[in-house]
Amino acid sequence: MWGYYVALALRSSGRSKALTALVIVLLAFGVAACMVSYAVFRATTSDPLPGKSSRLYVPQIDNLGPSYNWYGEPPETLSYNDAMALWQAHKASRQTLLYPTQWQVESDSPSVPAMTETGDAVTADFFTMFDVPFRFGSGWAANDDAQHATVAVISRHLNETLFGGQNSVGREIRLDGQLFRIGGVLEDWNPRPRFFDAGDDVRPFDDVGDIYIPFTRATDMKKDSTFSYCPTDLQAFDESNWDAYLHSECDRIVAWVELATPADADRYREYLRHYAAEQQRLGRFSWPPDIRLRNLTDWLAFLQVTPRASSLSMLVSASFLLIVLVNVVGLMLARFMRRAPEIGVRRALGASRVAIYRQFLIEAATMGLVGGLLGVALTLLGVWGAGALFEPSIARLVHADTSLIALTVLLAVAATVVSALYPTWRAAQTQPAWQIKIN
């Protein structure tokens, strides 16, 4: 019977071409708008470390007091003293401290000029915690951190520029004039978003840095973070007195901990609270403990990584689809009621109401399928044009894959069938007797 119904659907569409075309085009646009918005939304809310994101946490301790809170939240970074306290307590199975910074890079080859490169000062666990892939060599060990080793890990891109892409493990580069031995070269690694050091200065969809050195060595070199938040009237602090600056309440360090189970997370939260209470008791804080422990997913939501344009377009597209559906209900009603005599004849010949339902729902599904296919074409067009509408660092993440296409068609068919429910019910209520009477 299905083939018969589809044939009926096609024939009746031929008779009311304009209405059918209108339904299909409206559906295609409505579904395409939703799917393009969803593609962008999906790109900006993607989980950079699926499978691990619920086990990685960011601790926050308020060391500046409520008068420095933004929207009731403590600062996103920690002060050096608090970061070292957490580090030495070692209450998590794995932990890392890091901050973004930049160096002047020189290599022995005279053909490569000096450049300024960005990167992060990190600890040994950084590479294992974030599943950072290596091309040559590896990260450093925990005692390299303890010994303030002059070892560096560079990106593949920097390796190409400096050493022509060869295995450069063991060779040397100068960072800010100091000699560093290369311990490892990374594979192409670009987590989307750049979650681990995202803050005011680092935009979430920027490329990651090219150089990683031990946190302890960077501190020795008096390298400051590219962004530090200091509680003085003047936002900058006198950095000529490095020791005073280091032990001040300026917040510049991000801490990440790995906690396997929620129970571990609760225990760590308790530890943070206890630590903050201790600082209050010692007179360093004059406010009650204000701490946070967010996992990676919540952290990204907190940082509002999804750009406004994306969430707004989702909202408006969804409303657009809703309005299109209301439209389609009316147009379907028009199409079906026009065929009242035909329905009357079918019913008089013995078709049950269920048969009428089947016929019209299949007709709706067929129109939905055609609309969905047109919608796929429009979606691909929209994804291709996303570059003009969204900033380049996000637009290059937007891509159409089979799941998006399948979802487009599914959405179109589902939407059409749902909007056909009421018109179908009305059509099925047709009284055969009224229709076959001679007027």
Add this chain to the structure above:
Amino acid sequence: MQLRPIVAALARHKVATALILLQVALTLAVASNALFIVATRIVHLSRPTSTDEAHLFVIRNGWKLGQNAARINANIRADLESLRHVAGVRDAFSSQGFPLGGFKDDIIQRLKLKPDQKTTGLLVTYFASDEHTINTLGISLVAGRNFRPDEITAIGPNDKVSPACIVVTRSLAHKLFPDGSALGKTVYLTDGPAVIIGILASLQGAFKNSGNLDGYTVLVPTHYLDPEGVVYLVRTDSVAMKPVIAATLKALQERGGLRIIDPKAGVVTMAQIRERAYADDHSVAMLMSILSGLLLLATAGGIVGLSSFWVSQRRKQIGIRRSLGATTGDILGYFHAENFLIVGGGIVLGALLALLANLGLMHVYELPHMPLYVPLLGALLLWLLGQLAVWGPARYAAKVPPVVAIRTE
């Protein structure tokens, strides 16, 4: 025009009427908010920096390591000397930031009116400047004077920012001294007092989203000796900046061993800076416009479709009316009036929904209250759209001949 028969006829087709009404209402609610967002974004990104943007570019000059403050001071003086003599350059100066350049640690200050003021000072942006700044940026003084060459000091990031004199913008002057007497008065920066010797018409600060900080800009007469680097702002004579940029870079390369300028991001024009700063607003405005346009088209299409259907259902009634003496004008008027009524009903509901949606959006998105004229304008637009959409089906209806009344089909 008898409205009662129209309403009575509509009451017989409740569902279809309700559908068009609902559609118009939702369209008004969504489109008025979307277009309001577009308007707020456009206003936001049209704010002028007050500088001569078409002729300005910025060189981000990093210093090679190991140079002390005296060395950097000499570098900057030599660089500015050679930059100002490059063909095509009108003027240049050095600074630690520039309008729309974004946040840095050392770009804001707090101003107080009294040295012992208890409340926190007013947050302002400051730019290191010299006597060429006003000419380079293309801004104008409305009162007072420019800096003199002997007033330009040289400080580093760890030195105290306490110039003897400063130039402020008019809005800042009014904020500090509402009675208009700012010229000659002393204000207190974090590290010391400064006399206001000049007032600018306006100059935008470094942030694009700053709210009250915007427009409160201070020029501090100093060369900024940051061992990391300095920015040079250059104003060209003509709008064709590429050759001048190349010439300035060549001039700086003569002492190239002192500096690192990134080949890709080292030089930006004011236009590029503006684009990058407002990229998000631009994309929101474009998106909302496109979606609103599609929405209005969809509504128009829906009205056309349903009206045509109604006309085809009512051929008999139209024929009867025509045979009883109605003219084509009467039939046209009937359908236009009917559409006006339905859309009117939808608009009333839609305006309410629009205001509710605006309140909801204000929670999740920084949006001001939507003024009432926005949904009213939207209402007018939808009325017009509805009338245009029903024009075709109405003309088709008016062509129905009276003989249809007596035909039995």
